[in-house]
Amino acid sequence: MFLSEENMPKAKRIYMDHAAGRAVDARVIKAMSPYMASLRGNPSSVHSFGQEAKQALEEARTKVAELINAESKESIFFTSGATESNNMAIKGVAHRNQHQGRHIITSSIEHMSVLNPCKFLTTKGFKVTFLPVDQYGFVDLTNLEEELTSETILVSIMYANGEIGTIQPIQKISQMVHRKKAYLHVDATAANGQVPIDVSNEGIDLLTISSNDVYGPKGVGALYIKKGVRLEPLIHGGGQERGIRSGTENILGIVGFGKAVEISRAEMFTESERLKKLRDRLIKGLVGRIPHSSLNGHPSKRLPNNAAVRYSFIEGESILLDLDMKGVAASSGSACTAKTLEPSHVLRAIGLKHEEAHGSLLFTLGRRNTEEEVDYVIRIMPEIVERLREMSPLTPKELIE
């Protein structure tokens, strides 16, 4: 059932699942509206209608380039979102550069839209190394150094992990990768809009970002491709996006993306500081007041909006349902929410046992969350955990008494 703002129940509803999806910012909707009402031209057309569309497209491209400090707007290619950008980067670079080598390195905690293209490439004669991570989720740099060979053409490491919040040392990784003359692709989907990303200074060759993560509309994203990096397109057709990504551009979505990026760039610093305070308050409240609970990920080198915790003896999804009944939306890293029954590969990769991974819970904060909401969640959690622990055959008897 879809609840619009008007017929929303009076009861408290708190949304803390921003990693999964975000409401489009009202200012973005306002910027998109005139285009929705009157835009009809195709940006490839010569007439004035077409040129209006073209202008909107290029303005958005400039804004995206500015956000990540790209050398020029010509390095930004619009896509249908992060999944397409990741596929385009990995398969595109692999296919175009296979004469140089057929080895790719990635980490074991990447998003499925990185892991699965990499796995796919192993069926096409490529060799892929999936680097392990430590207990916080950091890629082991010594390990990376050892795995890099003259055969390595691409390394794909995420900027930050959405599930545990850990931010990777991208600049250090970049230096290693470039010493071996390989390309570095960075999936910044989770990090975008929360931490400043600078492709020029950090030495990033390809960067994935999406619109919804900066409160823009869903279904739009971009791939930054550094000048000189060669890749094969995934989609062939009319040669839009300089031949790299054919298909008439999603102008409306791109206009929204551009506005969202502009707002994000202006407000990121203040907003991230605000979120960090809320995050730390939430983590302290969720872990500090309940026995047998822990934080997932690193205490400080984590995304400003990410509070990932786990509770022993109980299962994440049952916690989610109890939270939902009290109006709070969060997420679990656990099996039952996904399409498979396996617990999250990220939580397994940081060394959690199956049962620990199953007890994990993820809160991702956003622009509209308040301190009052954080305190409400902290207040209701002990009772939920207690109830489910009473119900669980795994809870030690002395804990219930």
Added chain:
Amino acid sequence: MGEIPDADGVGTVGNPVCGDMMTVHIKVKDNRIDDIKFKTFGCGAAIATSSMVTELAKGKTLKEAMKIGRSDVADSLGGLPKVKMHCSNLAADALHAAIEDYEKHKGTKR
């Protein structure tokens, strides 16, 4: 929900590794399930099916209770998503395990 301290039969199925584990305690009187309680570690569906199986089995003869199957539990809940049928399986299995435990120990002091 809970345990029966002097239960006549106890059945435990599943394991925490796969994310679902249930224990069913039964008290038997005149070959009928006089009392039944569950404890569950698992997702919402696992808890719901555990609760439902205790509802379905209470007051039934042991023979009748053995016939309560996986699909009966799911149907009584108004159906379950395909991926959750695995949890649903466990609830009926835990009940059957508890009855088998009772049969095995019948007449012996526990």
